[in-house]
Amino acid sequence: MKQDSELRNNLKSMRTRLGMSQQELANLAKVTRQTISGVESGQYAPSVAIALRLAKVLGCQVADLFWFEEDLLEIEAVLAKSISCSQQQPVSLARIGGQWIAYPLVGKDAFRLEMIPADGKINSLSNANTVRVRLLDDIDKLHNTVVIVGCAPVLSLWAQATERWYPQLRVQHNFANSMAALHSLCKGEAHIAGMHLYDPETGEHNTPFVRELLAERAAVLITLGVWEEGILVESGNPMGIKTVTDLVEAKAMIVNRELGAGTRLLLEHKLQEEKLPFHAVKGFDHIVKSHQEVAEAVVSGIAKAGISTASIAASFGLGFVPLHSSRYDLVILKEYLEEAPVKQLLGTLGNRLIHSQLEVLGGYDTSKTGDVVATI
The missing domain is CATH 2.40.340 (Beta-clip)
Incomplete structure (x- = not known):
């Protein structure tokens, strides 16, 4: 094999969508892993025989894998x-x-x-x-691509499971907090926005925020699950944290989420309930941008606590102090509901495997998964 500067390929894309490693593909195509690596990087142009083998293993045509730049x-x-x-x-x-x-x-x-x-x-x-x-x-x-924007790690899990059932469907998960996800939906950058925002004035989840931001646009809210939100603490909770007041009294360093994140709003709400100024909490302005980063900060010792979910605490072996049960909803504009890729994705919410995956994470109630909870 030799390099051809005009030859392009999407071998890596096809391989990763099928969940194959380079070595697994190499074994099935009867070539070396170095050959797969060289082809994917564009360093080598495969022979006709190797191209045919790769296409056979991946269940496609050679033309689906290789093409020339000018084409x-x-x-x-x-x-x-x-x-x-x-x-x-x-x-x-x-x-x-x-x-x-x-x-x-x-x-x-x-x-x-x-x-x-x-x-x-x-x-x-x-x-x-x-x-x-x-x-x-x-x-x-x-x-055949559906774009979901949201911060819940389970969105990626849902996307990967769906792509296994529908190999021609592509589910693109873009990360953003709840409010940013809703803005992306409004700007036409996503089909679905995932969000978990609680409005203490109305006692409602998500719906007031959607009504305000979408204005005259029609949308539906479908529940993905109800999860437990609370304080992530070190394993065994050595500081005995039970409330946000305890965080203040113990002068425990925390990490916080950015503006627009559901867990930041929860922390602010709990501080207001207990009549504490936001900056009474040490580290209130120490911002991280995902649930995983909150957990990593506690695991590494950068912080003693942070607000996240029970499933994240379980995944990282951390202690957890529950504060609130929050409904995680999927917001979809009605104009997208009849599009085939969106229908395929939403149709999987009734699949028992999806429910099982949520349940095994811990901290998720799936009794309302797939329910339409509001129409705007």
């Missing part, structure tokens, strides 16, 4: 996030509300557990927020 289509897409460098920037793509949306794969947005394969690369800038994207994958596959 790539270009589309116009709206950037979901402004970036400083546009030329040749890799992006993932989805069709939402009649237009293509490009999500720059930059920094943490380029990773889940490993780097995310790109769907295309920016070829030119049309104006401040519109770009020309040269595709790296079949446009028909990109049409």
Whole structure:
């Protein structure tokens, strides 16, 4: 094999969507792992025999795996996030509300557990927020993409399980806190927003925030699950923390979430209930941006406590002090409900496997999973 500078491939994308390692694919195709690595990186062009073997193992045509640069289509897409460098920037793509949306794969947005394969690369800038994207994958596959925005780690689990049942369906999970997810939905950057915001004035979850932000747009709220939110503490709770007042009295260092996060609102609400100023809590302005980062801060000793969920505490072997049962809802604009990819994804909420996966995490009540709890 030798390098061909014009040959492109999406071997890594096909392999990772099927949950295969490089070694597993190599074994099935009867080649070395180094061969798979070389082909994926573009360092080597495979022989006809190897290309046929790879296509057979992956259940596709050779043309689905390999193509020449000059044969790539270009589309116009709206950037979901402004970036400083546009030329040749890799992006993932989805069709939402009649237009293509490009999500720059930059920094943490380029990773889940490993780097995310790109769907295309920016070829030119049309104006401040519109770009020309040269595709790296079949446009028909990109049409079959559902975009979910939210902070719950279980969204990724749900996405992966669904893709196993529907191999042609792509579920893209973009990370954002509850309020940011709702804004993404409003701006046409997502099909579904996941959120867990509690309004103490009405005693309602999520619905007041959706009504206020969506204004005249029609939407439905479907429950993914009810989870326990509370204080993550060191294993065994050596400081004896039971309330947010205890955090203040013990001068325990915490980490907090950013504005718009449901757990930050919960902490603020509990402090107001106990008539404590926000900054009475040491570390109130020490911000981290995910449930996992809260747990990691406590595990590493950077903080003694933080607000997150029972399932996160269990995953990291931490102590947990429950404060509130919060409903995690999926917000979907009605105009998207009849789209085939969205229907396929939402249809899996009744599957027992999804319920089992939520239950095994701990701290989730699945009795209302899949229920439509509000229509806006």
